[in-house]
Amino acid sequence: MSAVELNAPQQAAVEHGQGPLLIVAGAGTGKTRVIVERVGYLLGTVEALQPEQVLALTFANKAAGEMRQRARERFGEQAGRCRFSTFHSFCYELLAETGPSRALDRIDQWIFLRRNLEALELDYYFKTSEPGRFLADLVDFASRCHDNLVTPAEYSQYIERLAADCASKAGAPSPGCDEAEIARQKEVSRVFALLEQLQEEQGLLSFGSMISRAVRLLDDSPELLRRLQQRYQYILVDEFQDTNTAQFELLVRLSGTRKNLAVVGDDDQAIYRFRGASFASFEQFAERYPEHMRIVLDRNYRSTRKILTVAGAAIASNSQDRYMPDKKLVTDNDAGPEVEVWEFADDVAQAEYTAQHIGESMHQGAVKSYSEFAVLYRAHNHRNRLVEALRRRGIPFAIRNLAVNNLSVIRDLVAALRVIGNARGDPADSVSLVRVLADPRWQMGPELLRRYCREAVTQRKILWEVIEQSAPEQDWKGRQGFLEFLRRFRALAEQERLADWFPLLTAEMGLPRSLEERPAFTAFSEFVTRWDKEKCSSGLLSEFLEYFQYFEEAGGTIALGEPSEGALGAAVNSGAQQQLWAATDEAISEEANLGKVQLMTVHAAKGLEFERVIVWNLVRRAFPTTHRRPLIELPPALWKGPLPRGDFHIEEERRLFYVALTRARHSLVLSTISNPKQRPSIFLDQLQDVGPPHLVRTHPVHSPVTPPVEPVDGKAPAAADAGARLAEWVAAPVPPEEEFTLSISQLDTYLECPLKYHFRHQWKIPVPAPPPLLFGIIVHGALKEVMAAVAQNSDGTLEEKIREILDRRWPKTGFPDPVQERKYRELGLEQLVGAAQDWGKKGIVLLYQEKSFEIRSGGCRLVGRIDQLHRIPGGGVELVEYKTGRPQTQKEADRSQQITLYARACRQ
Template structure:
């Protein structure tokens, strides 16, 4: 039954009432943050059902962007208006289009991760050339998937893109239309564009042949279907006589065209949105939707909701000042929100700290003080928002110190130790030669193997060029070790099961036998892993066997996938899969929350920790925006390898900086989540500076903003008990992190260092421990294998150049490479073929560079061992020769990424080699040459006494840290390429347990 309209009118403001009571024709509702837009949509549904004669519930369609938002509208409508609202359709755009397409085809849906995996498996068929990164074949695919989505968002078909490229070709053939660029640049750009057009078309054909429909294409395919099926379109227009759209600012051109078609001649289309909260530019959304609406429906009615029911006027004033810097790239630049709150309230605080640790400790202490003093009612009134999950680690430690319960939204379960343990067991069962996974398994206390024995195993495996599994196997026989026998028997038994049975049939048995089933805190995470495996088995697998799963999961991780818990224990579907933003972070569906809870007294609730994207649509009494630093918020701009050319974008484009403006809108969203108090945290030091957004606010001298330098410490900080530290031993499960955190006494005597070892330690001491102290054996990566092959081939080629240059030809170079080639170790035939082509090109480059010079070859791959400042150094110089004018030159060949002149000038390796050349070989190199084989560029450099002194100090300091057993993990961008991630404590979330998710 429809609710009492008089009662409803009494609590609605005038603009809300106008929006609800508008019936016929297009309606554009510009609804600022906290102005009650969802309520307006729900009330409008009830009003239409009551006041439009013969209107049935199934004649109303409400569309939004997440299942949770659609479910919220549905439940509110049913609760308020009873059975008449049950027939109304509340849906996401993608669910609506998928259901439409499903009725007319049998295509299976692909989320963005599975689309990446599909394309990775068909790399050779994509016929990549320019965009193929041979060391990481899948590196290009994130950008390709994103590019294809942008094409579909803008209704650009492969045929449209090919036509665009052909027009470029025609323009280049017309001299009057050419830009003033060198001819080679124009030709290279055309070749790249042709490749993009070919790959886009080929990827679409491959997916169509397999009966697959990717997430990005869902809307555009629905539009195409409606355009080609007039009868179907008329049926839908007759059924959905009134259409309502929430979060209209997030619509892209394809979604807008879908709405236009569905609205038809009736044009009963009501859209609600806020251009200042358009934060999904990477999904193709744009504030331009409002402009498009005005153009498409010139007779529309526009209503502005500007009465905010959430925040104080001071908070709104600061938020308004922040978003105003987007200047005219806003639909309504003069929009100003007014609060329904009484005057007064706290000023917005900017807290400036000396470093990130102080920021975290003060934040935790402040929350504790405000709750314990009664200033705030509960911990659950607080939300700490950050731009990316990696910024919350120091805060988690600080909250534990204070004994504050907290919940983390959208934390991946595959960062939790028990999940990582189980994944290690799966890999060890399926791939016994996987030394990293077996290392984690060996460290499980159930097998009774200790750290010193583990290190012995690793050294023997490394020395004897065997796998860790083979060494343990030998030890179990030779030493009659029952513990090693038990481990091998366990792995062997499950290996036989895994060869014959689908994973879904035996994975829970593995969990139970390993004891991963009884702990309530771990159960939800482990259940999520089980459900992930079951879903893969049922929907994505041909055999269901472990080998197939490990191949799939390897690609899944490479693509940036993560296993998370859906809210309210709902099974997460492809429709909630989050794409990547410009910072490389997975963006969750803004209304889908996953809670990870610290076990503590929950009587006062839990502090909510989440990304700003995750906070969209939520509100909290007290909001703290954390880590507002340059480079962190706004994030640094990342330019994708391929972008949709501007002429192909539909609708108006912003005139300013796309990236910064979207980040500023995201900042605005963060500020407008707060009801009563808002605190902005930053760091100001020699190395870190406050966010540009804060500096903008400082510059406009907003009277409602107060800057405070925070003290070094507080009584709460000093008195807070240390709760659980990340390095504290776990009760059970792998002890690999515990072993890694323990002081190391494994360095026998003085360490012998190499240039690469020093660079490894300086990058990450723990990586050095794993690779040089424990010496966990790793198979050579394809890039390392190629480097080894090419160094051997270059050595032979240079020797021939200096002894019998007349015998060298292109054919002999090919034969030379064949002699050194080793096919084992490459990922697939495509990678091997591309590396071989690359090898021929690089050898021909060496031939061209050296063939015109007279060289006296002095040494090739010359090994050395010497003492420098009390430290033993070892290495091997690629080449030393005497050139023109009797100059002695030292050459180092680089097969990987081309180095820069600055890198050559600062190369630790070249400095050590120059010192060895002088002290060990008695030669004074007049020049050091870093030869980039990829570009045939020889970078010349020298070393001064000051250069040697600086490196000597660095070696002494590093050796001292090693002797002291200091091998901490040092996380950074380099972790992306590190083989040791599965056993690195910096990539685990310790002390976090899961309980029933809360909304």
């Protein structure tokens, strides 16, 4: 074992003896080396200490695996037997000793709530048009409660005290004493308690509850706690700044009276408040262990002096929320080049010049590989222009944590699964059927497919029926192969688990079609495998499609890149690190990223370093983001740790900015935009005000991009996948009509999305009305009868008559969710009765209902229908547009294209 050179503070941290140790380790100061060396030091110097008695905790499976690997390489196999684990893995295994349980990540918890929507009996936190609208807020609230060790009983008691206090102050204005607010809080309290009850009854563990339930288990089981304290005589914690109250209390209990707890972290890199990380982990440690030893690692081995000067100036503005406001990083590295600020007129110029700069650096020999460059951004959608610019120049790039759900290969695969699973011909899957038929294997042409779509609309059939029943003369070459394909896989789908025949399906579809598609394809395949092993009962395709629908509705993504922080995995104390559930990270290896520009969010870049860093899109409202308060907040009275000070959102965003700056080894560029609509980030303004000497602002200009060489025959290569073929078909002009007719709703669709208009109204792909639109159709149809009931209402039975009208018009199908259907029925009756009573009181005289009109202009005929015109007392005429959603304000109505056109039609 060769000696490792350590500086004096590192050596002191490694050789610290007994008792609590707080290591404040700045960016690039070698904190992982210190942890590994301390493990070896303890094993070599503490008499009779066994490797299994050392516990090292962190937040990511990859970090735990890396620590174990480095310890084994440095100190041999005995060091590899130490317990390296994430917090969640450790607690999951601890709780598993008390009984079997299944882990739920945030998306799975959302799905669990969605499936139990009826039992939740939501009122305030239910949106009829979007039944799952507020479930993410409820999940996040429950997680914050667990982070702060707040139980449902404790929260309920708080609400009861608040209600009693408000009652005692009746008549006197008091913050938080609004009756509606108390009712909302009680609903949250009830749902939180029910969620915990249902999960416990079904043996489920959310990520948040793993930690709090482990703490509760240790509090309730003194003998178990004693055994664990005896087993783990030394505890080390990495990334301590990201711990929350529950995790800190777990550490306190495990360390016991020995207090051999060594924590390492950097308060300037605390960037996970949205996951419940406490803003004051270091303060809590110092208060709980006043006898602790504090060691500061401030010598940076990564960045140049000029980069550190700018980074230090940036984080200095966070003086209110820093554990050590005077902390500064020093380095023996070279001064390095100036830190540049690129300022552009718009996002196109920013993207084009950045791509040009990267390409020229490579071509001129300034860099040896494209992978020396990393472009870091605040949010995934910020990279879109840059991706286009890199592609145009043929520059290879790799996107970390890329969500593959919307990539063409995955959309083709999901569409095929939906068509196979749609043996009953659900009209909702016509879009999937169109995508599958666009696959080149089936040799379907756009003209025939468009004709089938139009026939389905005019004959009021579903698209599958039209294709299945088409006459022999309409056969296309691939028809029999397509029908046989569906027959075989539908037979498998009814009897066999999806995971068993999924490889057969992908092989028959020829997936993946290229090396470029392989990572995304592998990620989705692993997603299916994990679902089959951990998240289903029957494993049939029908169950997967329901799960995947909810998964996407909840905002779930199947990501490439690093696993999510806090992802659950087995403790790393064996040769192979196993993961129970994590974002896909093995699909793209480090080797696969070599030679490619690295694109990622700043959060994904945490813990990484790059030769050259470009911090991208430093624009107000983009970085820093606009603060959005949680819809359901944990009351300050229930926080177990110190409350944040100052503008904590901006301070956390500034810490994230600091993380971005300190990823750079040799060069750093800060890229921004300045125009009347976009202004540079306040972080750049503050740097300008402080005036660090190594900041150079320029206004680069990009050169024109050389267009790609056209094929010799003038034809582009044939599209190989369904998505690309559909794009080609859409780009082809549709034969014009003699007179172009456009309805008001079609005009609205076109203004919203031209592509949506093209498929819906030119291709006429048949899709069923979504529940909100179906509800509107029902109410529209009922209103004509309701007006007649208003005129004849002499016996006081108006509401009963309206109920009969609504029941008669209510369809047997169309609302897939029973809770949503019940809420819509209640809302429909309320709206119809309200409108009828209002018109009855006003004494209106009906003039027209569903009055058609047309407006001709320049070869275009605009058609529409006014819902109702009636005369009101005083001689005026009122135009009524039936709306079942939120009423428009007068300002919105004044700007409405629809209302404007109706007014013009009335004047004709």
